[in-house]
Amino acid sequence: MTGISRQNRICQSFNHAEAYDEAASMQRYVARQLFERIKTAQAQHQPARILELGCGTGFLTTLLAAHWPDAEIIATDFAPQMVQRMQARLGERVTGHVMDAAAPDVEGSFDIICGSLVFQWLDNPQAVLLHLEKMLKPGGRLFFSTLTQGTFEEWQQACTSEHSVGTPDYPTLAALQSCRPALCAGSWEGACYIQPFNSARAFLHHLSQTGACVPVAGYKPLQPAALRQAMNRFEGGGCAISWHIAYGCFQRPVRAGVFVTGTDTGVGKTFISACLVKAWSALYWKPLQSGLADEPGDTLTVTELAGADAASCLPSVGAFQASLSPEAAARAEGAEIDPDSLVLPQAENDRPLVVEGAGGLMVPVTDRLMICDLIVRWALPVVVVARSGLGTLNHTLLTLEALRNRGVAIAGVVLNGPPDEDNCRVIEEKGRVRILAQVPHQSVVSTETVAEASRKLPSWSDVSPF
Structure with a gap:
């Protein structure tokens, strides 16, 4: 196969995997596990359009088609023979298409884009994710499973003494967390x-039967002994x-906008929110306001x-x-906040909406709901407002960590107060x-001061995935 690219060798290997269905028991199981997460x-949310990458012979495709019989499903694979086998299994119910997942050539937009055990074959997965994100409808989701570090470790250890292992070096789960589509909410979770x-x-023989026998570039086959x-x-x-598997689920924001939170009360969320509204000609929404006995309220401000x-302030x-x-x-007034009433406004969806929270992430909304839960529910990227001076490193880095642990996308941080280049650098690097x-x-x-400060902020087009 001298002169043939590795990608073409992979394609040929899968084309010739005639016994794939019988041998690929783990691939079938992982497809089922990914489907359960999708479901x-x-x-x-009933999906209207689904795009599947690396469909193989149709393990995941079959589950999707059975569960959502009315959805349009386009199932793609790099290997033409795989697409033919999938099509033979599912007939006209699904549209088969030969396509390289790294260079999608189908028209968006989709409610779901998914792929089981295809991600590890991509040379530049981050670039692929960024492209696929643009093919999602607002609120649409990406679902992938992929191999991570530790997969085939028993075989790797057996070959170590011979210094020749053909299996790839898969990323750690921690490293994979940084591989995500721009400002989509979500994360990777691991299983073994x-x-x-x-x-x-x-x-x-299993590797050969499933088409997964193409070694890494530069591999020299072991001598018989x-x-x-x-x-x-x-x-x-x-x-x-x-088999160490990571399952990734990422959701595109349901509308244009950001959620503004702070590292603490009184860090300047309302002032920065006003600056964002001014800079982006945005809508503004403060879902919950308190303290109206002492001030006119953030919406009026x-x-x-x-x-x-x-009309721009909802x-x-x-x-x-x-x-x-x-x-x-609310309790002081004998009232309760109804969680079902906290629904993200859908007016002028293409116009950015600045949602301002109350205090920081761990402020209670009800006995079971906190501000961070609302952020997760609404899946908007977050702007964190922090003080610029002493104490900000701990508060800001903890806030960023708490957001990431919940799969929240972070649009960025605004430091409010006297400029501090050192704190700015540390937050940018460590956070x-x-x-x-x-x-x-x-x-x-x-x-006037809001207008002046708003000019320091990036444009909406520079921040938004829309």
Whole structure:
């Protein structure tokens, strides 16, 4: 096969995998596990269009078609023979298409784009994710499964002494977390499965039968004697193979917008929200307001500071007098906040919406709901407002970590107060986040100072995935 690219060798290998269906028991199982995650995530959303990458002979395709019989499904694979076998299984119910997942040539937009055990074959998965994100409808989701570090480790260890292992170096789950589509909410989660084999020969035959036998570039095949030694060590170690799988689920925001939260109360969320509204000609929504006994409220404040018309500042779901958390302020008035009433506005979906939270992430909304839960529910990317000075590193980095642990996309951080280049650099590097702006302290807050500060912020087109 000299002169043939590795990608073409992979394609040919899968084309010739005639016994794939009988041999690919783990691939079938992982497809089922991925489908269960898709079904759960889409429980309240009936998809109209689904794009599958790397469909193979149709393990995942069959499950999708059975569960959503009315959805248009386009199932694609790099290997023409695989597409033919899938089509023979499912007939006209599914549209088969030969396509390289790294260069999609089908028309969007889709409710679901998915692929089981295809991700590890991509040379530049991050670039593929960024492209696929643009093919999603607002609120659409990406679902993938892929191999991670530790897969085939038993065989790798058996070959180590011969210094020649053809299996790839798969990424760690931690490294994979940074491979994600721009400002989509979601994350990767890991799982490990053990597959026993009767012999080393059976394992190697399995790789050949499933088309997964193309080694890494530069691999030099073991000499017969060395191969026998590796096979003997493998069998002596128990003759089983570990599959380390990562499942990724990412959702595109359901509408244009950001959620503004802070590292604490009083860090300047309302001022920065007004700046964002001004900079982006955005809508504004403060879903829950408290402290109205002491001040006119953030909605009126932002309307005035940003010079926005009243129609651009949407009414709150709950407004309370006491300067307490939303839960405590509502209770003080003998009221309760209905979680079902907290629905993200869908007016002018293409126009950015600035949603301002109450306090920080862990502020209670009800006895079972906190601000961070609303952020997860609404799946908007987050703008974190933080103080620029002493103490900000701990508060900001903890806030970023809490958001990432929940799969929340982070648009960036705005530092409010006297410019501090060192804190700015540390937050950017340690927090792996973009600093959207450093906004100097304003001794007087007015429409003029908001307009001036808003010019320091990036444009909406520079922030948004839309």
